[in-house]
Amino acid sequence: MPPARLADTAIHPGALERAQAELAALQPLFQLTGAVHAAAWCRRDGSVALVREDVGRHNALDKLIGALATRGCGFDDGFVLMTSRASYEIVQKAATVGIAAIAALSAPTGMAVRLAEAAGVTLVGFARGHRHSVYTHPQRIH
Template identity: 60%
Template sequence: MGSREWDSSADAETGCVRRRVARFEDGSIEQTEDWIASEVPIAMSYNGEAHVVMLATPMDLQDFALGFSLSEAIIASSSELETIRIDQRLEGIEIGMQIPQPRAEAIAARQRNLSGRSSCGLCGTQQLEDVLRHPPTLTAAIAITADAMHRALNSLAAAQPLNLRTGATHAAAWSDIDGSLQLVREDVGRHNALDKLVGAMTRQAIDVQRGFLILTSRASYEMVQKSATVGIGLIAAISAPTALAIHLAESCGVTLIGFARDDGHVVYTHPQRIVEQDT
């Protein structure tokens, strides 16, 4: 059998490993060790049928499995995810899930069997309809102040231990309406981090109508699609959105904010949900 393609000694709680490096700085060379973010193939299957392989950080995998299943509309609620089995393989990790048979048949009908990348979870989708899946329009969403959003943003960096160690990961975070961070999940892939957050929020019964989402990445179409699918109505991204993401957010009733940083932010859709100052 072949050698391992990933290091199983990677701590599932830290998501990183130590590697020897040559550090060049100020004209000198130092032989040292550095923390490197783990990135491994994670295969997901439903009812024994392979569905997708994602490259992801091997931590918070229970959250990942549940969040992916919800944000991709494979299941409608956590109660439909009957079992989750996580197995270590030579080449990576396999997550086997059991769902109601009608749901499994719906997956087959969509004919979606994709190989995901850490940068794009839609790569390999076979049908245009699968890419442009339109979530239900959100009819209710909370309003927040700009001050609350920036309070959450200012506390986010310290809540990313994996990125502080490696400098290589994205985060998806959930804040309450007052700007207090409630949950953070990290991954080398921005959409993986979001799926992990969705799974964690669902497992902890956090109300998506009582807070807002923060992304340390750009707001792509898929990020808006996943968020709207699970009922998140307000997204603040540190980087820019794409035109297709703005179009989807507008049509789905999602408030989309980009360039959310210390010195300001840009509201692209449904600005009525942002109040500029605390009252």
């Protein structure tokens, strides 16, 4: 996948922490079952604008992208927060629509890291509290 023309979305590390804190309260299915993933669209400041849940992490992201597109929202002024690991499919879907940054609560796969690097996507893993690991394009996190 060639590098996409992605926005230079600047994300303060505190925004990652804020998004995580807000997301927990916005997951009603997870609160009921403890067994679903969420994909959240977060503004640059970390406030959560929209959340979609599903048993499958890929489905949760598909639902989120569809909801954002239906509402006419752009994909260039924020980031995605996933409650799962970051697989190459997550990166591929995000890059395809122009999402410049993905944060995941768990680890990225090696293939996800390689694809994110090639596609120009900032990939953050192990986003937990005030700690996180930036795997690709760290210039967006400052």
